Amino acid sequence: MKVLVTGAAGFIGSTLVDRLLDMGHTVVGVDNSSTGQAHFLKAASANPRFGLERGDILDKQLLVSCMPNVEQVFHMAANADVRFGPDHPTRDLEQNAQGTATVLEAMRICGVPAIAFASTGSVYGEATIIPTPEDHPFPVQTSLYGASKVFAEGQISAYAEAFGIRAHIFRFVSILGERYTHGHVLDFYQQLVEHPEKLRVLGNGKQRKSYLHVQDCIAAIMTAIERSREKVNIFNLGTDEYCEVNDSIGWICAELGCSPRIEYTGGERGWVGDNPFIFLNTTRIRDLGWRPQFTIREAVLKTVRYLREEIHLINRD
């Protein structure tokens, strides 16, 4: 079938494009090159079943022009930086909230029947139940990023209610693996390459986080779309484990063969809105038969190895 992927040149989006092409689908990608990387789509671009539209998801006409005969949208485009700053108070509003509104309106106009959406475990704020299930008590948001993703989820389910669009909403933990372009592994890797003798760590290093390898993430998305056919289908995606930031530091340093002096900035949170403990209950997706192939440690190591080989290719303007 013909599918559309927003954020197609991004870390997860481009990996998804490759998988969809492998499955035999015809894929239209949309990407505004804000964080996407053209070389992530090198293999895809050689495939006659792939086309890329360079442009923004806020451009409704562009989306409408891409959507005829599309049967499934994968909406992966977003501002993906959870950190909050008064220097960009409207970034989440524009890219996540308005962006999703525009994608949905284009889908309605073109009669596209299904959307899969990359949401986030950050929608739980500081969860009171850990591991956190999808039906956790109505959470209080702690970041504009999480708030904007809750809104996008709500826009999608309102369209599902009003127009019969089928929705799959995925609340990710942090995703690792090949084509990873931002987050703590990159931060630590860059620091250690520049000065292997010291490492600056936001918070106290005891933040507990959960991670998932990108291939496991995409396998879970495909499993859910195939096997879960409600009007609105919501799934946590993550591994059945968590680690401390300090664990991750140990794995990265061992892989790089360095023993830095660690400087903690202190406090339970690395930044305003940081969540000191993220661990999602993934019973719902496991009940469909999905299992992750990689542990968190393996996902961290594969990410470090990818950065060693490819970081020179990543454009981080």
Next chain:
Amino acid sequence: MKVLVTGAAGFIGSTLVDRLLDMGHTVVGVDNSSTGQAHFLKAASANPRFGLERGDILDKQLLVSCMPNVEQVFHMAANADVRFGPDHPTRDLEQNAQGTATVLEAMRICGVPAIAFASTGSVYGEATIIPTPEDHPFPVQTSLYGASKVFAEGQISAYAEAFGIRAHIFRFVSILGERYTHGHVLDFYQQLVEHPEKLRVLGNGKQRKSYLHVQDCIAAIMTAIERSREKVNIFNLGTDEYCEVNDSIGWICAELGCSPRIEYTGGERGWVGDNPFIFLNTTRIRDLGWRPQFTIREAVLKTVRYLREEIHLINRD
């Protein structure tokens, strides 16, 4: 103290302005006249402690110019129509989501320390627990209106987390009483004045809804602000009862002395995204000592009597 009220010329906003002036506060009102009514502020405007800025909450400069020395914002401005239509897909996004973002940014710039926000029981979508408590399981949204209010709540709590702003968030049932300008009582009243022999009712008339009189609503807001001092304070506001639409029809017809033939459009829902059963658990606000003074029936009758006397004054362009 000096306070600012957005949506100051609206039904709830103007009633709140009067109460705040009675309490001795200095009040700056902001209203864009979209649904607000100038004559609602007639008494307030005669008070030297009141000033009105005509303009939109999307105008950050206007808000910033109003905020010096303001100690409490009451953010009541919103698109308040829960009904969803493809003819206005961005109305909730602009007026509720972007509007709240702008109010919060102005507050941050000016160092305003507290916000009270008019949210809605619609944030629970179709609740699975009734009466619905504030910590109901993470709901699936059924309307863009509800989704936009969830986002606004999340923006507010993210600012509370990041900047130490104190937040009071009130999830209202439908509000009735003097200065009521839209909703089912007005719709029925207008129909019956025009043709007392028939009444067209959206849905099957068996939708169960809860209502609260505007004076009780404002008393609850004041009680919560005074007695609840957490960083983020969330309260359902409603009576401890509900009624069927058919009950309300009976009260209205008895008051107007008519016996119309009733034509139901049919179905459990009056419109897409309508919730067939709204009844909130208000234990949290009752635990602070607040009690409503009016039953739903009394609130409906007071609304009908208001419309009889004043409907000619309401500008419904």
